[in-house]
Amino acid sequence: NAGxxxxxxxxxxxxxxxxxxxxxxxxxxxxxxxxxxxxxMGLRLIHYSVGAGITDQxxxxxxxxxxxxxxxxxxxxxxxxxxxxxxxxxCASSYVSPGGEKLFFGSGTQLSVL
Amino acid sequence: GxxxxxxxxxxxxxxGDSAVIKCTYSDSASNYFPWYKQELGKGPQLIxxxxxxxxxxxxxxxAVTLNKTAKHFSLHITETQxxxxxxxxxxxxxxxxxxxxxxxxxxTIIP
Numbered sequence: 001n002a003g004x005x006x007x008x009x010x011x012x013x014x015x016x017x018x019x020x021x022x023x024x025x026x027x028x029x030x031x032x033x034x035x036x037x038x039x040x041m042g043l044r045l046i047h048y049s050v051g052a053g054i055t056d057q058x059x060x061x062x063x064x065x066x067x068x069x070x071x072x073x074x075x076x077x078x079x080x081x082x083x084x085x086x087x088x089x090x091c092a093s094s095y096v097s098p099g100g101e102k103l104f105f106g107s108g109t110q111l112s113v114l
Numbered sequence: 115g116x117x118x119x120x121x122x123x124x125x126x127x128x129x130g131d132s133a134v135i136k137c138t139y140s141d142s143a144s145n146y147f148p149w150y151k152q153e154l155g156k157g158p159q160l161i162x163x164x165x166x167x168x169x170x171x172x173x174x175x176x177a178v179t180l181n182k183t184a185k186h187f188s189l190h191i192t193e194t195q196x197x198x199x200x201x202x203x204x205x206x207x208x209x210x211x212x213x214x215x216x217x218x219x220x221x222t223i224i225p
Contacts, residue, residue, distance in 0.1 A: 040123070040217055042120070042203060042218050043218075045212055048212060090157050090158070096210045100145075100163070100207050100209070100213070101146075102163075103150075103158070103213070105157030105159065108156075
């Protein structure tokens with residue numbers, strides 16, 4: 001079981017460039033999410049999906065696009081990169097227990113936008 | 115929406131001493147409170163969680179306490195060890211809604 005796999009681990013972009021961060025999970029979880037982590041701001045939700053074909057916006061969705069064609073994959077697209085999108089991005093898959101949502105995170109993508 | 119505040123932002127303790135991290139939440143309907151640990155270069159990992167119908171939960175050297183009246187919950191780590199050095203995040207949610215995370219605490223264990 002690889003869990004949640006994110007690629008690439010590091011990426012440098014120029015302002016205006018586009019790119020896709022890849023995320024795949026092998027735990028057969030219905031839920032998947034994208035978070036960004038910035039110093040002093042914790043983990044903020046960008047977009048999430050509750051199943052194939054279903055996506056919704058989180059707290060900070062602007063400038064990002066997602067789609068969910070399969071249970072396993074949940075790519076995050078940066079449409080036109082901006083310096084404000086410099087961050088560490090985490091993909092997570094999850095399931096909802098009787099208590100609440102239990103998240104399993106990938107190892108992250110460190111993105112720099114120049 | 116929910117707002118979760120976490121303190122302190124950094125914490126250094128001598129190996130073997132105890133560490134306490136505190137979080138407050140704003141939504142009185144929140145009923146699920148997990149804690150995640152993030153080691154250097156890795157993604158966060160769930161270490162313990164508590165539901166609002168429980169006041170305290172322990173797992174070996176880690177415990178979480180919840181005060182619903184004051185709307186705050188805390189992570190307690192006893193007999194700290196070097197491998198406890200990490201960033202810790204608290205979070206809160208209402209039922210099955212998405213989690214709202216705190217801003218994180220960087221814990222350093224001094225040998």
